Amino acid sequence: MSGEPIDAPVTADDDWPAKASATVVHYVGTVRDRTTGPALVASRYAVYALAMALIGLVLLVLLLLLLIRILVSATGELPFVDQGETWLAYYILGAIFVLGGAILWRKKEG
Numbered sequence: 001m002s003g004e005p006i007d008a009p010v011t012a013d014d015d016w017p018a019k020a021s022a023t024v025v026h027y028v029g030t031v032r033d034r035t036t037g038p039a040l041v042a043s044r045y046a047v048y049a050l051a052m053a054l055i056g057l058v059l060l061v062l063l064l065l066l067l068i069r070i071l072v073s074a075t076g077e078l079p080f081v082d083q084g085e086t087w088l089a090y091y092i093l094g095a096i097f098v099l100g101g102a103i104l105w106r107k108k109e110g
Helices: 016-075 087-109
Strands: none
Touching: 016 087
């Protein structure tokens, strides 16, 4: 036997591996929180923005189709357009888009 009692108190010199390990774990955790935390938040926002953009695009296409159907129905009641003909609805919609584009172009230039 070495002469030390079995229940000898642990001194600071005996516990240095645990303290070193705790210090390393603390600093690694701090660095990870400061780097991966914002990256996770940014990636989450990017995924949500992409999902909202895709949903918005689908809604835009559906609204455009609805507008065309409404215009075809409305122009079908005119005496010079036969029922179901789409040419006047496309002209009206084209005029709306050209007018909107011209307004946006003027804002860009001015």
